[in-house]
Amino acid sequence: MIDINISGRVGRMDIVAQFEGRGGVTSLFGQSGAGKTTVTNMIAGLATPSSGRISVNGTVLLDGDKGIDLPVQARRIGHVFQDARLFPHLSVRANLTYARWAGRRSGTRDFDEVIDLLGLKDLLDRKPETLSGGERQRVAIGRALLSGPRLLIMDEPLANLDHARRNDILPYLDRLCVEAGIPILYVSHSIEEVTRLSNTLVLLSEGRTQAYGPVAEMLAREDLVHVTGRREASALLSGTVSRIDATWDLAHVDIGGPELQIPGLAAAAGDAVRLRILARDVALAAVPPEGLSIRNALTVTIESISGETGPYAEILCSLACQTIRARITRASVSDLGLKPGMTVTALIKSVSIDRGQSTLAPPVSVET
Amino acid sequence: MIDINISGRVGRMDIVAQFEGRGGVTSLFGQSGAGKTTVTNMIAGLATPSSGRISVNGTVLLDGDKGIDLPVQARRIGHVFQDARLFPHLSVRANLTYARWAGRRSGTRDFDEVIDLLGLKDLLDRKPETLSGGERQRVAIGRALLSGPRLLIMDEPLANLDHARRNDILPYLDRLCVEAGIPILYVSHSIEEVTRLSNTLVLLSEGRTQAYGPVAEMLAREDLVHVTGRREASALLSGTVSRIDATWDLAHVDIGGPELQIPGLAAAAGDAVRLRILARDVALAAVPPEGLSIRNALTVTIESISGETGPYAEILCSLACQTIRARITRASVSDLGLKPGMTVTALIKSVSIDRGQSTLAPPVSVET
Amino acid sequence: ATDERPLTVFAAASMREAMEAIADAFEEETATKVVFSFAGTGTLARQVEAGAPADLFVSADAAWMDYVRDQDAVSADTIVEFASNGLVLVGLEESPVLELSPENLHAVLETGRLAMADPETVPAGRYGKAALVTLGLWPAVSARLAPMENVRIALASVARGDAPLALVYRTDAMVEPAVAVVAELPQQSHPPIRYLAALTSSRTHPAAPAFLEFLNGPRAREILHSLGFLTDKVN
Amino acid sequence: MNFFHLQPAEWQALALTVKVAAAALLVALPLAVLVAYLLARYRFPGHGIVNALVHMPLVLPPVVTGYLLLLAFGRKGPVGAFLSETFGISFAFNWTGAALAAGVMAFPLMVRPIRISFEAVDPKLEAAAKSLGAHRVVAFLTITLPLAVPGILGGAILGFAKAMGEFGATITFVSNIPGETRTLALALYTATQTPSGDLAAFRLTLIAAVVAFAALIASEVFARRLRRRIGGDHD
Amino acid sequence: MNFFHLQPAEWQALALTVKVAAAALLVALPLAVLVAYLLARYRFPGHGIVNALVHMPLVLPPVVTGYLLLLAFGRKGPVGAFLSETFGISFAFNWTGAALAAGVMAFPLMVRPIRISFEAVDPKLEAAAKSLGAHRVVAFLTITLPLAVPGILGGAILGFAKAMGEFGATITFVSNIPGETRTLALALYTATQTPSGDLAAFRLTLIAAVVAFAALIASEVFARRLRRRIGGDHD
């Protein structure tokens, strides 16, 4: 639980940020220069808002009215800065353990575990100056993870990391939220990262929070497409793993009636999962087709068709209490004669689903 | 044309880099810590290789044997550093125009054009310290663009930028290569960016160039998947725009027989284009299906099926001298009874193609 | 003879008051302006040797005058001795008169030091040491010395109570109201304290000989006398 | 006498000089670090006055500073009286006084480079340290202080060199007592004040030069090692 | 006489002091910047010796430095004779000599802070400038030099303050000639040479303090404005 309501000013920009994260990962999403870093700095106590209230898991860090203003060192926020900000005179090891020896904080994370995760084993005795860009970023993440924080702020922590490394780190952050119950405030300009990770999405634009709420809801909101971006429109499906097909390595996920077959999902039967399905990965068929390599064919009802200018149309479909989005060409809408109310088949390539979008659903956010 | 053959040492890592870029964008791709930045520094003259030869468009910048070693300021390389490296005491404007007033270089790029592209108009009188991470990166790009370089080195220049901004900048870089004939050496850990932009892909691992060559070739090479990454296997199709369907805003692209319909392609009839098609966006059908929203159904012949462990299989298909890759589940391979030699239908959602992967093919690289 | 340029005199800093008074009188009489460069005699001697633009050199120490004479930096035949001085011991204003004996000195210096000009570097100190040796007092005080860079500071340290006793010129004792003379050292106990003046070899001012003469004349003697200098020898 | 063989008096002066300079450094350096930090990071009322006070010993002739020290720290001086009554500490005519004079004179030379280094340390790093739980004092000690080492070392070098060479304030404040306050600088001065002292002065100059040279080399080596350790070495 | 009304002699000394200090700064600062840059960025043979030479005036008592200057730059000194014959420049006993002495004494105080600032400038920025086509000299002038301004300013302040207060080397080298070489510091010394000079000394101390204070305030304001301009202000 984080509860933020602050306002202030930096340069010529007014900052007005008001949002709640109900647990798990809260993502701060916005364009370059939208004020994301500034907001995190105010929360961490590094910049002073002119007024407001900040509380994390019930602990009030700032309350302008009550005169509460915890100093930085008392806020217990693990902060991964956008610019790494490693201590140049200390070895990587001393940087990583700084909170322990200088901050008297006993991290709950195991040192070796974090080192392993971030691939820092060979760098421990080096000085930050000799590290590559990505290495520096990883050390910064490790330092924050090992500081025993009550809240983790991560400002574009994966910008310089390759996909393989990202895919190691993201599930770890997931687990951190779930197991250790540490809320994460995650800043990113990558909607993929954001939707993959977050429970709550906060949209920031020109210093103001435009809207916030559960990721699925935010992505579905038409009025926010200018911020979330048309291109990556998607839907989130919640479901439960009904069984694991070991032969073909497919997980069968019950999404409230129909089943989806998902490859490469690290889950066990009974787990609650969230599946992010990109609109552009969903095709529609007027009649259920045969002999396709596409394994997931769902019978859905067309709710609405938003046909703007440009080549695309966005089709909102419903199935068993859930919503799915399809993005097809306007030409196809016309060819197939699609209309709201029609029953069609939504085709989803199994392979498309497993793109790092599927995660164990954090318990706090079972939205169904 | 850039021609690199250098070796040297940094810390405990030996650098051995040998590659040629035949024009356009040459991408240096490798994991964090692979030595990408070090190689670019050696090319720029900021680190000294122990031996080697560097030439750009025929001009020799370094030749250990002949004793040629141009100093940094004579190499005329526009360098976008991974860490921006703006001059902290100068305004954004003075940073951008530094090459002009301090380096006596008359840039060929128009100042206003670059400012517009990068959205820097409101920042011109600010000091770097007050810029956000993304703003800083954009200024660094602008500074390099305006330096009238004979070679542009860009070290992860878009890491902190949102998609919208990326999609403004990437086509510009494209044009820069084509129109101004300035080769670009591009460092990135994002295979998407790399394949979208590059003509030549150089794979770097542990300080050594593993392989280099045309992007399509490199992505198709099975022995390099551990570097290029399994997940994003793809194929590049070369073609010519045959006509533009204005009603539905679709470009029809002739790929040597069959035609593909592509939305949102900024091209005119007659243009040569390259289409990157991700393996995971290709589905296969045993019989040509009817009534689908999927517009591109190509008749192809299965060349090979690589069915490894794990849920996936990789199908290499050929059509009209070109190759296309499909990634489907092993379960589907079995269900449909796919075998090499079979003729099947490859289904490609039109919408999937337009993901920033399609570019005007730089004239130097018409590989067909 | 008047000249636009002032006459330049390099004079020992300890002579400042006297020299300025004499210069004023000289100017009154001849309308020739005199300027001084005051510093330690040793410093000035080396400068005169190095060709300083001095017309006259006034030394508080015969040894340094010999030195510059040997270097031909002053005209040997112009050296005159125009004043001399005596040595006294001073204490704080109400201090009783002190009988000069090792025991007495010992008693006074038990808790404090004898402030005096540095016996090794400053002429006043050299004379003082010679006197103390002659009087057999040296062993009693040598361990309790506070050698000072100049006499003024020695005086000041008594005036401030840092030292109970200072050995200074009688001229100095006369001008510091906070101290009182507790003993005079006999003139015979030390080499004569002589103030010498000479024209430098590099002099350029036509009035230089006139000023040297004036310095050695009755008007100057009067002034010197009023400030506590001994001029009887010259008389 | 072998030219390269130090005489006892020279040894004494050398040892005393090192003792005085080291003591001055030891006491003044931490204070200088504190003052430099305050001046660099805070704007408090009186900022300008503190800054001016720090620089005063540089602007005033050393003799004046020495004299002011004498007034304040002498036996009867307000501070001196208090210190001697309360703690039994006395600076008058004592090597500790020489160290005090050297420390005061060296102080501005230490504060400025240290302040420059503090100003060059990015306060964001200290903020990062605090966000990791470090108390502001701990953050200062573990981050800002080590990063300011080039300035602290530079200040220490200037301060030590100055303390070794300090002359005017020392001789005025604590006199020129062999074995107690006669440092190399004072011994050297002593030698130059005698017409025949040239050889001795030359020897002492050599000794001072050699010591200073050794100290400098040592500090450079130390600085280079430290810079490598703190990773600021850009070579 | 109004206490707050400066006397002609005081005016003269004040004007001279500012002239001497400014001249010393003007000539020595560029040289100090050059030497500091060389010491900071290059390891050449003789690095240690240059470094030691720079610090020498700090370690030696000023009197010795002044004496060495007298030997070298005096009318009969090798350098002095050469300069005066070839260029007609003479340092002996005129204000340019005072400036020379002040400059030499201030030199080490300037070099160290400047060197610290140079060492703190990331050489990668200069490399970036070169990659944008700037010649190494241009890159130095447009990047490294402006970024080292805190150190240069700090060095200038220390140097100016020192030049204003320089005493020992000046009086030894160019003597204490009113209107020519009698700066405030020397005038102050002269005043202390007479017991009646206390008031004059006090006035001169005040003048020196006020000037120094004004210079400091000005430099701080200038520094703050500059720091804001170069964006290094972290507040």
Ligand SMILES: Nc1ncnc2c1ncn2[C@@H]1O[C@H](COP(=O)(O)OP(=O)(O)OP(=O)(O)O)[C@@H](O)[C@H]1O
């Ligand atoms: N000290 C300052 N003076 C003036 N403007 C400032 C200052 N600090 C920040 N800004 C401006 O405030 C805006 C918000 O900055 P912030 O760093 O919070 O952006 P951001 O959302 O983190 O962007 P990015 O994704 O590029 O890092 C930017 O436009 C920035 O230029």
Ligand SMILES: Nc1ncnc2c1ncn2[C@@H]1O[C@H](COP(=O)(O)OP(=O)(O)OP(=O)(O)O)[C@@H](O)[C@H]1O
């Ligand atoms: N001065 C040095 N001393 C020791 N090792 C160094 C030094 N400089 C670089 N290295 C190491 O060399 C390797 C290559 O560094 P480089 O910066 O070229 O990597 P990179 O490919 O650019 O990585 P990234 O994508 O993370 O920026 C890294 O492992 C780095 O730690």
Ligand SMILES: [Mg+2]
């Ligand atoms: Mg930011």
Ligand SMILES: [Mg+2]
């Ligand atoms: Mg790199």
